[in-house]
Amino acid sequence: MLKEMLNKLTDALAKSETSTIGKIFIVFNQQYEDIKGTLKTMEEWIDVDKAQGKELDEIGADINQRRGLANDEVYRMMIRSKRARASSDGTYNAIIDTMAKTLNCKPTELSFKSVIENGGDEPLALVVENIPIKVISDAQLTPSQLVQLIEQVAPGDVRVASANFTGTFRFSKVYDTPEYGEYGFDKGTLSLVLIPAQDTVLPI
Template sequence: MLKDLLNMLVDAITKNEDSNIGKLFTIVDEQLTDIDNTLNTMEEWIQVDKAQGKALDDIGEDLNQYRGKATDEIYRVMIRGKIARSISDGTINSMIDALAKTLNCDPTEIKIVNSIEAGEGEPNAIVVKKAPLKALNKIGLSANQFVQFVEQVIPGDASVARVNLEGTFSFSSNPTQPEYSQSEGFSDMNQTTGGYLGAAFEGGKDVQLPI
C-alpha cells in the first residue's frame, strides 16, 4: 500500500520511502494496515468457527445458548449443536447428521443403532457403536460431555443405553513378529499414522454443559 500511496504523488515530489513524505506515508500506511486487519478480524469473527471470547458469546446469546464454563472450542460445539438439533427428526440418520454437524466431523465416524438391533433388548434406547474419538480429542470434549450432546438429538422418550468409545490402537497379534498398520499401531515420527486410544466414563467429574 505504501508504494501505491507514493505513486499517487506528482512527479515533482521525491517518491522515495526514505524521504520526509515517504516517512509520513509510512506512518499512514501502518495505520491503514492496522485498520484493515481489524476489519478483517471483525468479518471473520462473525463466523462461529473463527470467533473468540466475547464475539463468540454474542453469537451464542443470539441463539439462547450460553457458555457456562466451556472453553471457546467446546462453546463452538455447543453453538453448532444448538443449530444442528433443529434438523433432527428422531431418525437414526438425522441423529448422526446432527452430531456430525455439531462435532464438525464426517457422518461415517459415527454409528448409532437401536438397542434392539444391537441385541440388548432395551426399549426406546439407542446404542452408539462408533464415536468420533479424533474429533472429541481435538475439541477436548470428554466422554460424559459427548453423551450430553447425544441425549440432545434423540427423541424425548428415548435414552442412551451405551456408548462404545473403543480406540483403534492394538499391539501385534504375534509377540515375536512386528505387524505394520496405518491405523492400529504406534504413530510414526510425524504422527500422521497409527491408532488412537479409547476413552472411559468418569461419572460426576466433568463440568456439565448448559445444553
C-alpha cells in the first residue's frame, strides 16, 4: 500500500520513504493496516469456529444459547448443536448428522440404535453403539455432557440408555504372540474416559 501511494505522486515530488511526504505516508499506511487488520478480525469472528470471548457470547445470544461455565471450545459446540437441532426431524440419520456437526466429526464415526433393536424392551431409549473417545476429547466434553446433547437432539422423551466410547487400542489376535504396529501401548487409546467427580451440566 505504501509503495502504491508513493508511486501515485507526481514526478515533481520525491517518491522516497525518507522524504517528508514519504514519512507522512508511512504513518498513514500503518494506521490503514491496523484498521484493515481489525476489520478482517471482525469479519472472521462472525464465524462461530473463529469467534472468541464476548464476540462468541453475541453469536450465542442471537440463538438464545447461554454459555454457563463452558469455555470457548465447548460453547462453540453448544452453538453448533442448537443450530443443528433446529433443523433436525428426530430420525436416526438426523440425530447422527446433528451430532456430527456438533462434534465437528464425520457421520460415519457415530452409530446409534434403539434399545429394542439391540434386544431390549424399552421403546423410548437409544444405545450409542460407537463414538470415538478422540471425538469427545477434542470437543472437551465428558461422556455425561455428550449424553445430554444427544438427548436434546432426540425426539420427545427419548433417553440414552448406554453409550460405548471406543478407543484405538487392541490386543494381539494371537493369544501368546505380541503384535506391534499402528495400534498398541505406545500409540493406541483405551476405551475408557475418566469422568470428573463434579461434572458440569451444560445449559442446554
